[in-house]
Amino acid sequence: MKHNDLFRINYELHGEPKSFIVRTTRMDNGEAWHWASCDAGVAVIPKFGQQKLKRVSKPMAEKYGITHVRWSGAEQIQWTEGLTQ
Known part of the structure; x- marks a missing residue:
């Protein structure tokens, strides 16, 4: 069984949307708020x-203008997609 350790985190900083991918062994809401920070x-x-x-924490992050933190497993990259042989 393959374990996905890449996660996409979306959040807003003072109303501006931000997004990034992080590699970590575990992810939950608390971790997502910390990584967004x-x-x-x-x-x-x-x-x-x-x-x-x-x-x-979420309350501390919100004091700095970080809101709407959401996370999901990042999609696997298909390196051979679109290649002709």
């Missing part, structure tokens, strides 16, 4: 294996 420059990007880092 990292992308917006509000939070610290965790180093590999760093567990003691304080996460940015």
Whole structure:
């Protein structure tokens, strides 16, 4: 069974839509809010294996203008799509 560790996160920063893809071993709503805060420059990007880092919560992120955070598994890239042989 293949495990997808790529996730797309969509959010708004002061009303402007933003989107990015992050590679991580797990994703949930709390993680998505933290990663959106990292992308917006509000939070610290965790180093590999760093567990003691304080996460940015939804209420704290909203104070910095981050809203409407949504996440989903990123689609797999089809490298051979459209190639003729």
